[in-house]
Amino acid sequence: MLSTLKPQPADKILELMQLYREDPRETKIDLGVGVYKDSDGHTPIMRAVKAAEKRLWEEETTKSYTALSGDPAFGAAMKSLVLADSVDHSRVAAIATPGGTGAIRQAFELAKLMNPDVTVWTSDPTWPNHLSILKFMGLENREYAYFDSETCTVDFDAMMESLKEVNSGDLVLLHGCCHNPTGANLTLEQFGEVAELIADKGALALVDLAYQGFGDGLEEDAAATRLLAEKLPEMLVAASCSKNFGIYRERTGCLMAVCEAPLQAPVAQGTLNYLNRQNYSFPPDHGARLVTMILTDPALKADWMAELEEVRTGMLGLRRQLADELKRLTNSDRFDFIAEHRGMFSRIGATPEEVLKIREEFGIYMVGDSRMNIAGLNARTVPLLAEAIAKTCR
Structure with a gap:
């Protein structure tokens, strides 16, 4: 064969x-x-990563599995880093994934599970791997206007015109900051308008947050994601630790599902755990543990x-x-x-x-x-x- x-x-x-x-x-x-x-x-x-690795080497006592979702402490640390107090964390389900790419893939899997006929909207252009994964999974993909090649800026009017065609149950993929490949970003006010359109359409937003801290600062780069979380009843966030922690080869990412109410979070958590089990069972832990150590230790x-x-x-x-x-x-x-x-x-x-x-x-x-x-x-x-x-x- x-x-x-x-x-x-x-x-x-x-x-x-x-x-x-x-x-x-x-x-x-x-x-x-x-x-x-x-x-x-x-x-x-990075210095803090080296220090955390040394401490982990001295303190770690087992290499056994953590949980299908990864270490819960990692999910909690990532919720705080990305979402802060924009939503009640009891509304948020989270899983560790093999890098931000793994989080994106699991988000697409979740969208397909919720709506087998989902159309995924991506910016024109977007990170090529978004399109490659969608094609491989057989998911419908449509592009929304984004970048003006003449001015090398965002064509927001054209973007909003494109998004008028989004339907209920569709998934709209947004870059949370540091748009890849263009480097051109929406303003916070524009993100607010996009959030209102997505809510009106009954669609679901997926934020790809791969570069938090690389643009205008840790808090500033998370502002758009937090605004969307405040304005939308539910959303997905795929966060990567590759760039801002410099741990590319450790493959450390996190997928978060913000639910409309806390009662929905356990079902969402169970579904995310199930998806992890089907794709790679238990997620890698080394990079996630380093991130957790750094985010929970004031000096690190x-x-x-x-x-x-x-x-x-x-x-x-x-x-x-x-x-x-x-x-x-x-x-x-x-x-x-x-x-x-x-x-x-x-x-x-x-x-x-x-x-x-x-x-x-x-x-x-x-x-x-x-x-x-x-x-x-x-x-x-x-x-x-x-x-x-x-x-x-x-």
């Missing part, structure tokens, strides 16, 4: 990574892969927040440096949006042909839709990128 398998389409980012590795140029720059890198091109282990949490703030402000500095350098080279403000975008990514509006030219002539690797990882830059490489963009983009 294995002979009947057909080759699967290659992941574009993984292909790009391979091309980068094979490029012999010493001046090459990788802006494709979506991981944070420091000024030396290294993805470091303070150190983690301080280092996360250094990461965030460092990326903002790179954004400002790049925007200023492009303004100098082009004598134009057309790239000022780069400083206004938030998170690791920006989509700069270059054509696939221009992206290819930048790669071939300058050794700078970004995804074909012109999404670039700001965290792949440093103060020395920003001028190189600015020169390549200025010489290439029309």
Whole structure:
């Protein structure tokens, strides 16, 4: 039977990574892969994570399973980090998942269980894996307008016009902050309008919160999710710990279901546990336990927040440096949006042909839709990128 398998389409980012590795140029720059890198091109282990791991190594007495939902303390810590006091936590069911991707997959599984005919609405563009998972699961997918490629900003009027076609029982996927791949975000007021539309339609919101702390700050980046939780009777939140804790390979995520009333939460919790059992039984615990230790220990949490703030402000500095350098080279403000975008990514509006030219002539690797990882830059490489963009983009 294995002979009947057909080759699967290659992941574009993984292909790009391979091309980068094979490029012999010493001046090459990788802006494709979506991981944070420091000024030396290294993805470091955060100080608080190292300290928690050392403590865990000394204190841990068993490697037995925790629970189908993961350690309840992790769910409680994530509810506090993401939702704070926006909703009564007795209304919230939560499970640990293998990374934010696992949380997204389980959210789609839950939506399918609630409504086998569900249509999932995603922004145009969105993280490609959203679309890949939906296609694999056979779920109906429709896109809503989001990004204006000319201005590199959100086209909110077009977005709201698209969402008028949402039906009761549909799932609307929203990026909580640091939109991937564009870096362009809704304002808090706009999120409020979206919440009202979703409520009027009788649809369900799913917030993908992969970059809390990478945009405007831990509290600021959670503000939209909390506003939606306050305005909507129920919603789903898929949160990732990969970026803000720097524990990519530990695969640590959390799916939260905010129910209309506390009485509904036990049924939702049981259903989420059931889904975990069907897909991978017990979720991984190591990363989740480190996150729990950090969030519940004042000293570790303070150190983690301080280092996360250094990461965030460092990326903002790179954004400002790049925007200023492009303004100098082009004598134009057309790239000022780069400083206004938030998170690791920006989509700069270059054509696939221009992206290819930048790669071939300058050794700078970004995804074909012109999404670039700001965290792949440093103060020395920003001028190189600015020169390549200025010489290439029309």
